[in-house]
Amino acid sequence: MTIQRICCMGAGYVGGPTMAVIADRCLDVQVTVVDLNEQRIAAWNDADLSRLPVYEPGLDAVVDRARGRNLHFSTDVDGAIADADMVFISVNTPTKARGLGAGQASDLRWVEACARQVAKSARGHTIVVEKSTLPVRTAEAIRTILEAAQAPLAEGEAPRTFAVLSNPEFLAEGTAIRDLETPDRVLIGGEDDSSIDALAGVYGQWVPGERILRTNLWSSELSKLTANAFLAQRISSINSVAALCENTGADVREVARAIGTDSRIGPKFLQSGPGFGGSCFQKDILNLVYLCRHFGLPEVADYWESVVHLNTWQQHRISRLVVQRLFGTVTGKRLAILGFAFKADTNDTREAPAIRIAHDLLEEGAQLAIHDPKVESAQISRDLRQDAEVPDAGTGMTAKTLSGQGAWWAAGSVEQAVAGADAVLILTEWTQYRTLDWKDLSARMRRPAWVFDARAVADPNQVRAAGLTLWRVGDGAQ
Template sequence: MAPKIAVIGLGYLGATHAAAMAELGFEVLGLDIVPEKTQALSRGQTPIYEPGLEDLLARHVAGLPGSSGRLSFTTSFAELAEFGDIHFICVNTPQKPGEYACDMSYVDSAVESLAPHLTRPALVVGKSTVPVGSAGRLARRIAELAPAGEAAELVWNPEFLREGFAVEDTLRPDRIVVGVAGGGGTAATGGESRAESLLREVYAKPVAEGSPFIVTDLPTAELVKTAANAFLSTKISFINAMAEVCETAGGDVLKLAEALGHDDRIGRKFLRAGIGFGGGCLPKDIRAFMARAGELGAAEALSFLREIDAINMRRRVYMVELARETLGGSLLGKRIAVLGAAFKPDSDDVRDSPALNIAGQLHLQGAEVTVYDPKAMENAKRVFPTLRYADGVTEAAQGAHAVLHLTEWREFREIDPAALGDVVSERHLLDGRNTLDPVLWRKADWTYRALGRPTA
């Protein structure tokens, strides 16, 4: 009989994981302590915008017409423990206010609430991004609290989801990492541990389709996610540092990145210079990584990440200064249209969004800022209620002295520069993502400017 899957935490990660597990054929029960969230999911409504997620919910949520009925929701840990054989912890691990360190309170609370109800053998699987060393501590706590004792085992199975591609990344992951106590039974005993066998069953379909299944010890599994995010952050900030050099040297960072990308040791991905990275993962993960390295006595090993973070934050300041320069040295009273609020396209996530941060800085410095984003408007309004918001590109640009392209939605790439030019006061375009065609915009009598491309 196939194991039953329980998922704790029904935000971006948990809702996607629960729906994907149902798609893979398992019976799934999802838990969240916020009743409104479970009620919405039970109606097939997604807590976040994620392409494909609503379709999965429609196919599997119990009670919806034509669904498989394999996915249901609860707020009861007792019900969850009774139901599940495998419990995935998918709660948030935000940055602590005023600190670099990771806030583990949601993970700790999930373990404290679940473990006392584990009366039979069970597998608890951590998916949240946590500081290295957390899994060992949590494993000991589960053994203390669970009536099943050591039969309630903990493993770590980090997530590598890209917002906008989360469903695809769950159903067809580029790798599956499983951290188990002692580093895995295969090497030590010649056979798989129970935990490894159960997760091989859970991920049998993606493994059969070619996804590598990598078994490690607990600390290594915890490090994989933070190390991956640190590397990607470094690559993004490297090309943005090159953009700073291009500004002073008269180079073109887009052509520089193209030439670098042809070196297969470097590759083209994450070499798009612009206003930098944001979202709920990269910024807080590299800061938490630095904080944890300091606690472990290895602060110097990750000291370079401070500069990576600083380069990333400077991009936002530079875009504000570029807007000021373009508008004659003052932002006061200038009308600015900001295209984009989400930290990336195909998402409504505005956490640590460079686009929204820049819009806020412009507003605080006296500009009249109007924002439009295809999906993130409501979230943006909650973060920056004092900004103006429009229902479309044309409305946002009405009377604008400058238009800033800050989130690379496809809709923005399809704008007709000539038509947009008819509604603005001045035709100044600042491309914060280096994805619009300067030739096309200049043919329509716009000035085009992008960071790292003073001569583009």
């Protein structure tokens, strides 16, 4: 079976970039990305490529080449499904907020809604591909819904048939385009060989055959959760060692380098910091925890849950440390937060460490000037569940400063953020924060002034030479 038309349900962080690269590399395949969110589709179709709803280095160039040729963005969901040989389901699967499994299990309402819409609108034979991160055995539910709709719609019409595949994404935000163009592996899980061959044929137009792995459905679904759990576990592990380093005189970077040269361990994901964030790590681990408890494996569940607990502890530890070092109180004090995205080269703030740290400091009555080169003020408001204040141009104070209540505002530049500040917190490893002029910034701050470098990106010698007191994650020498 040769795939000629692809429909992707969901125009978010996974669906948009993935389909853009498929269209860019497969000129003979018409790719349509659909979403019910009219504003999001309009942004994907905007002539100004800087307004794309997803920021990823290189994405604008890929979209520019393919859009209007064989890459299309539309709100006509039913029409795109009816025309498609293959439908990708790439919608959000957040952690349930209430009900059975609340706080751990995935909320699959949108996945089920997609399956039902495919069942209603598909024509002929359709391959349905799970792209969203899903719990093991979700394909069974999708297949049950689709099988109930396989009868012909009208007399003389060919019967509708379906095959279900699992094709999890392994993208890292900030490098998504590179990960799609030169993937470590493409994983396809399924039970129908012809359907697996069809999807492998799409990827095979640019991915070497030895990197296209074939498994059964359940192995594919579980592999995504397991991959993220293992990566998150490494981050929590090195952050636990960082805390020990700070109390023993060791340097976590030296420890990481020493253990990373061991070929059995390797150097990746051994950078200590304020903890992991993003849309996947915490959600997928909690999903794994829920599955383990569901299948009667409480000890396994407790092990993976401890990875999340330590990540949360690391973020609270940093905010507590800031309060302690600033003479036990930050009430009314101005603190500059540099970086709000969960990592550099993305505007994604989902589960960003900065959110929890900023919440803690606001609870303590701090006045936060937040700078991030890609995250908009409206997004910060939503994440902090608090509207921005407008500081007085003369005094730099807000209406809440003297009341003891915490407040925040968006700073247009690093210089604006640090003006009159008692401390700077670096929470995202943006490249521009690596080359800051600390002598100039120091002159703008109130003394004594601190730099809390949770990403270890600032030059320690330059910071100290500027007369600033430095705390750097995992540095016991301080």
